[in-house]
Amino acid sequence: MIELYYWPTPNGWKISIMLEECGLPYEVKTVNIGKGEQFEPAFLAISPNNRMPAIVDTAPADGGAPISVFESGAILQYLGRKTGQFYPQDERGRTETEQWLFWQMGGLGPMAGQAHHFRQYAPEKIEYGINRYTNEVNRLYGVMNKRLADRPFLAGDYSIADMAAWPWVVPYKNQGQDLNDFPNLKRWFETIEARPAVQKGFAVGKELRKPITDNEEAKKILFGQKARP
Known part of the structure; x- marks a missing residue:
C-alpha cells in the first residue's frame, strides 16, 4: 500500500495520476498546506522540506521496513522502478x-x-x-x-x-x-x-481545492515562510 500525503496542486496531481496509471492501491492522507499542516512533526519526518507530496511505501520491493520518499520527481522515479511502468529500463x-x-x-x-x-x-x-x-x-x-x-x-x-x-x-x-x-x-x-487514469488522478481531492486569493491567513502561511529553528 502507498500512503500518499497530498493536497490538490500540480505537484500533488503528478503522483495521484501516476498511482492511477500504475494501478497501485493507495491511501490519501491530506496535508492542508493553507492551514500549515505541512509543518507538523509527523509530516516533517517524511518530508523535511515541508512540501507535499510525499509517499510512504508500506510494502517496498525489498521486503524491508516502509520507505518514505519526498520530492515529486523522486517519487515518480521510485514508483516507476517499483512497477516497471512509464519509466524506461534501457x-x-x-x-x-x-x-x-x-x-x-x-x-x-x-x-x-x-x-x-x-x-x-x-x-x-x-x-x-x-x-x-x-x-x-x-x-x-x-x-x-x-x-x-x-x-x-x-x-x-x-x-x-x-x-x-x-x-x-x-x-x-x-x-x-x-x-x-x-x-x-x-x-x-x-x-x-x-486518459481515464489522468482524469481519476486529477479528480483526487477536487472538493478540497479552494482559491486562496482572498485568504490572507493561508497566504501568510504559504508565502511567509522562513527557516525554523
Missing part, C-alpha cells in the same frame, strides 16, 4: 525521460509557480515580476511545443516526464498563456487529458 530511454523530468522540476514548475504568485497572490502588482515569469513560462511552453512537433510525447512513449509536466500546464490561463499559440503542446495536453 539506458537511452531512461536518460531521455530523466532529462525532461528534471527540465520540469527545475524549470517549468518553479517558473510557472512564480508566474502564479506574481500574477495572482503578490500584495502589489509588480510589473517586472509579472512580465519576467509570464515571459519565461511562454518560453518554456515554446520549448515543449518545438519538442512535440514530431513526436506524441516528451520522451518517447508516454512516461513520468509527461505526468510531471502536464499538471503544470493545467493552469495555463493563470500563467497568462494561450494554448492556441502552441498547437503541438495543445494536442499533447488534450491527449493526456483524455
Whole structure:
C-alpha cells in the first residue's frame, strides 16, 4: 500500500495520476498546506522540506521496513522502478525521460509557480515580476511545443516526464498563456487529458481545492515562510 500525503496542486496531481496509471492501491492522507499542516512533526519526518507530496511505501520491493520518499520527481522515479511502468529500463530511454523530468522540476514548475504568485497572490502588482515569469513560462511552453512537433510525447512513449509536466500546464490561463499559440503542446495536453487514469488522478481531492486569493491567513502561511529553528 502507498500512503500518499497530498493536497490538490500540480505537484500533488503528478503522483495521484501516476498511482492511477500504475494501478497501485493507495491511501490519501491530506496535508492542508493553507492551514500549515505541512509543518507538523509527523509530516516533517517524511518530508523535511515541508512540501507535499510525499509517499510512504508500506510494502517496498525489498521486503524491508516502509520507505518514505519526498520530492515529486523522486517519487515518480521510485514508483516507476517499483512497477516497471512509464519509466524506461534501457539506458537511452531512461536518460531521455530523466532529462525532461528534471527540465520540469527545475524549470517549468518553479517558473510557472512564480508566474502564479506574481500574477495572482503578490500584495502589489509588480510589473517586472509579472512580465519576467509570464515571459519565461511562454518560453518554456515554446520549448515543449518545438519538442512535440514530431513526436506524441516528451520522451518517447508516454512516461513520468509527461505526468510531471502536464499538471503544470493545467493552469495555463493563470500563467497568462494561450494554448492556441502552441498547437503541438495543445494536442499533447488534450491527449493526456483524455486518459481515464489522468482524469481519476486529477479528480483526487477536487472538493478540497479552494482559491486562496482572498485568504490572507493561508497566504501568510504559504508565502511567509522562513527557516525554523
